[in-house]
Structure formats: C-alpha cells, structure tokens
Amino acid sequence: MLQRLIDTALMRNTDLQAARIAVEQSEVALKMAQKAILPSFYFSPSGSIANFNSNTSKTYDVPLQMNWNPGPIGNYTNKKRAARAVMLQSEARQDAVRANLISAVAQHYCLLQLLDRQLGILTATDSLWNASLDAQKILWQNGKIYSTAVNQQEASCLNVKTQIVDTRRNIRTIENEICRLLAIHPQHIERNQWGRHPILPMTAENISAALLANRPDVRMADYAMEEAFYNMQAARAAFYPGLSLSGSVGWTNSAGGLEINPGKILSSIIGSIAQPLFARGQLKGNLEIARLNCENLRNQYVQTVVNAGNQVNEALADCQAAGEKHGYYLRQVEVMRDAYRGTHELMDNGKATYLEVITAQESLLSAQLNEAMNLYDASCGVIELYIALGGAAR
Template structure:
C-alpha cells in the first residue's frame, strides 16, 4: 500500500513539474514610475476613475445622451454578444467533465436461401467518459474562463470609450457654439467699423485703403462663421452616429455653464490592473495563452476513456431469443500517441511563442496606460494654468482695442493699428474658448485612461 502511495505521489509531482497542472498567477507588480515621476500618487482616495460618470458629467443633456448611447450604440451591443458567446464556450468546456450519453437503437431483418426471415433488435444506451488525469479538459476550461473575462473587459473598454466619446463630442459642440457666438458678435462689430471707416473717408479723415482693409477683414470673419457652422454640423453627425441615429440637431447647454471636479487623485499604479479594461484584457489574453501551453503539454500524455452500454436485445450470438434480454458492457481504453510526437512538439513551441507574445503585449499595455495617464494629466494641468493667463491677456487686448479705436477716430493712429488690435482680440477670445475645451478634454482623457465608466 505504501509503495502505491509513493508511486502516486512521485507521478503527481512529475506531472506537476511538466506544467500541465500549474495555475496562472495574476500580475501584482508594475513598472516603476508608471505615471511618471511628477504624477505618482500615494493613495486611491478621490480617484477619478472611481467616480460614476454621472458625478463627473453633471450636464443633464449630456447625461441623457450618454444614457441613450449606452442603450443603442451598435459597438456596445456587439460587445455584449461577444460576452454571451464566451459564456456559451465556457459552459461547453464545463460540460466536457461529464459523461456523454447516446441512444442508439438498431434493428435487422435477414433471410438465408429463401428461408423464413428473422428479425433482431437492440436498444442500447451508450455512454463515454474521458478521465481528465492529465489536465487537458481542465486547462481547456480555464482557458475558456479567461476568454470570458477577456470578453467582459472588452465590453467594458467599449463602454468606457463610448462614454468618453459622447462627452468629448458634446463638449466639442459647446466649444464650437461659443466660438460661433464670438465670431457673430465680432462680425457685427466689424460691420459697424466698416461703416464708420467709410464715413471717416467721406469726411477726409481716412483713405480708401483703410476702408478696403476693413472690408476684407469683415469678409474673412464672415467666411469663418460659415466654416464653424459646417464643423458644428459634422460634429452633430458624429454624435448621432455614436447614438446609432440618423443626423439631427443635438440639444445642448453652454460651455460657460460646465463644471468639473477640482480636486482628484489618479491612484497608485498597481490599480491599473483593476481599473483599465484594456490592461485586464491583455492579462486575460496572457492567462489564456498560459493554459493553451498547458494543453499542448498534456498532448504528450495518453488519454483514458471509459465507455459502456446497457439495453435490451434479442440477439444472443447465433441465437435469437424472445422476448429480448437485458445486456450491459463496459470498456476502458488508453490511447498513447506514438507517431505524432513531432507534431506535438511543434504545437508546444507555437503555444510557448504565443504565450511570450501575450506577455510582451501585456507589458506594453501597462506602459501605454501609464503614458496615457501622464499625457492626459499634463494636458489638464497645462490648460488649467493657462486659463488665468488668457484672462489677463484678454483684459489687456480689450483695453488696447478700445484705445486704438478712439485714437483712430481723433486721427492720432492708423487703421492698421486698429486692425491688428481687433484681430488679436478675436484670436485671443477664440483661443480662450479652445483652452477651456482642452481643460475639459484633458479631464475626459484622464477619466478614460484610468478606466473610468465602469458598471
């Protein structure tokens, strides 16, 4: 008895050392300074990725658009179907542990040399069951489970991207609306300037060149208004596509009325493993490849099948008995691969190479995640710091524009100075709006980069 126990223990250790029973261990470490030295965080309190998207995007009209997109977006619906497919695959892998049953009734009618026909029949229920001693079925099930988790991560990645995409497109509309309003107001002001300059020319206080230059600037602003309206139409169409709808006008608020969190944290780098769906997906791909390698190793070992049948038959060899009698049989078989060892070795090499590819892809996904967090945070911080400077610039340019206009009226300056001052003021106003959008866009990118928008 002791000898059998020792043999069994040694066999188990040998098989374990071959890797067919090993279990994948999740990654618990990330590269140093994943976010960059200047943005490393010590805790996860207030982590922006933990916010519900309704807490981050408080505009009621934007919330309604996101809700609609989550219900109707075709990419998200396709991702949900991929989850269902993976669930069915996992169920099939689990059912492989159970024996398979089949009802196989047979009947024959035979006659020899014109004699009386004889009838035989059998109504057996057959069963077969593979003993998973060498882990083939077990590793297949674990692979299917990893693929299911990967499909969940893919769905989450699509959801996060959809929420961020709708928000980004919505705020783009608000930025263009604000720039359009500024341009229309400037166009009206320039029209009055053109009329004033023409009056000064009639009074001999300005020349024809001044009027022509003012008119050219006025037409340029009118052209930019048409461009802005075209851009607004294109962005509305893009948002309609995200909502799986035909092109239509989008109801929206104003950029000046938007508010976002002022204080937040990015969390410790290891949280990437739990927050970023693409990082989790890459690790589950690595886990799946790990179990594929285990399956390739198990192909070197024999497969053991138990099969049997039970039922009624009236055929007893050369005799026919009526009524039929109950008959049962059981068979055990062991199949050891002999001549396909080369093919198994090749499959194992392929599996190992694919596992290494998956490991490198997972490592790269971590680096990409850290880089995206750093880029988004820097973009947000830079736009935030610029906002005060743009306010001061606008104040100075408004004063300069007003002063040059008054000086031109009284003949102490040229129209070129007025033209330059007003063009600079218009450019600064448009840039200020674009910077506010960049600040919001940086927040959205950071939210997405940290895996926000989870269910």
C-alpha cells in the same frame, strides 16, 4: 443633456451591442468547456427482418450507449480555465468599447459647445466690426481717412463672415457624428450653453498607479497571458496517458446471430488507457509554440502597462497645461479688449492709424477664440484621463 446622450449611445450603439454578443458567445463557450468532462449518452434503437427458406427472423436492439473520454490528466481543467480567460477578455473588450464610446460622445458634445461659443464670439465680432465699418465709411466720406482703411476693414468683416459659415458647417458635421454614435438619423442635438467651468488642478500625486489595473487593455493583456499559460499546460498534459470508457445497456433478442424470444438485457463496458509514445514531434512542437506564445504575451503585457502609464502622464500634462494657461488667456482677453477700445478712441482723435485698429480688433478676436479653445482642451484632457484610468470600467 450629455448624460442623456451617453445613455442613448449605451443603449443603441451597434459596436457596443456587438461587444455584448461576443461576451455572450464566450459565456456559452465557457459552459461548453465546463461540461466537457461529462460523459455522452446516445439512444440508437435498430431492428432487422430476414427471410431464409420461408423462415422469417425478426431481431431488434434497443441500446443506451455511453462514451466518456476525459483525455489526458489535467487536460479538462486547463481547457476550462483557458475558456474562462477568453470570456474575461471579452468582458474587458466590452468595457473598452463602452469607455471609448462614452469618451467619444463626451468629446463631440464638448466640441459642439466650443463651436457654439466660437459662433457666438464670431457673430458678436461681426456685428461690432460692421458698426466700425459703417463709422469708417462716414469718416472716409468726410475726407478724414483714406479708402484703404475702409477696404481693410471690409476685408476683415468678410473674413469673419466666412468663419461664421465654416463654424456652422462644422457644427452640422459634429451633430451628424454624434447621431452616428447614437445610431439615430441625422438631427439637431440639444445641448447646454458652455458656462465658465473651473479648471481643477491635477497632479501626479492625485493618481494611484493601482488604478491602471482598471484599464480594459491592461486586463485584456492579463487575461490573454492567463489563457496562454493554461494552453501551455494543456499542451504539456498531452504527454500524459488518456483514459477512455465506453459502454452500452439495452434490450435485445439477438445473441450472436440467434433469435431469442423473449428478449434479454444485454450490457457491456470497455475501458482503455492510451499513452503517447511517438507523435512525429507534434507534442513537443505544440508545447514549444505554447511556451513562446506565453513569453510573447508576457512582453506585450509589460508594454501595455508602460503605455498605460504614459497615457496617464500625457493626460495629466494636458490638464495641467490648460489650467496654467487659463488665467493667462483670461488676462489676455481683458487686455486686448482695453487695447481695442483705446485704439478706437485714438483713431477718432487722429492719433492712431487704421492699421493699429485692425491689428487690435483681430488680436482681440484671436484671444477670445484661444481662450475658448483652451477650455475645450481642458475638457478633453479630463476625458482622456478618464479613458487612461480605465473609463470607470469597474
């Protein structure tokens, strides 16, 4: 069920589609940067008719023009590499959106399973407590207990009923949120029952630090630093001379104001080299700004790696804590169930008060809900670890 929901989300989610479009745009920009070194060709035919003293002059020009402006030495290579870094950032960003989408669907699915389990616990508790309430009413009618005990039991039953209503409302909310992630209309979400999945032990020794390189945010920070480096190199290349070539070849019958028939082939080529001498400090300023940007992005990269390591440690700690508490919660439920049964028997024999019974039954309900919540926390810890290690981006 979960896999089917994830597949639907990956196919329909609008945020992921927007990320895909951004990748395609960056790929187009890279192709443009790769072709920037090529010359440009223009075809611009023209003609004119002039009449002077009853003499008509007809001239025409059919040229093919070429312009080639590679710019300063190294400028093309640096801009091309910077464009490639931008494209890689877009791909990493798409991986981040995909991983977060999978995580969101999985967490909401597990939350639905938790709410289903809590609803089952509350429904069973409601049935059990209603039976206990009926029994206490009989005891009260026979004068064996006070009406206070009946009122307390009824209040507990009503509290469970309100929790059932709230749980059903929460289920509806989570289903709507999953539908939003899947970009579909609100509807019931099919799901499996939450079985007793074993909580696998996890330690820091199981995790390799090299896995952090799979994280989209680490890769984005790396590619951003790469882009800034090549932009700085392009700013440095602006100090070097730039080459420019232009030329044309075509068929014309105009030669310096004279009409020549038939027409002849006319060709020309012009080359120039421009060396910047004084640009009002703009070249130095651009280089310094690019250098500072490199330094800033280098610091951001370091912080991104630190944050990634912390997130992995937090996710591992959550998994370990849930695993340690799992056995305690199971034992607590078992103990509280025995305590609830024993307290009921003591009350039937007049050796326990109604307050002890109510305390025992509420403690049992709390233990059951806590045990279910701990399983959900363990699942969320695994999902968070999935995200912390890159979300299977590679």
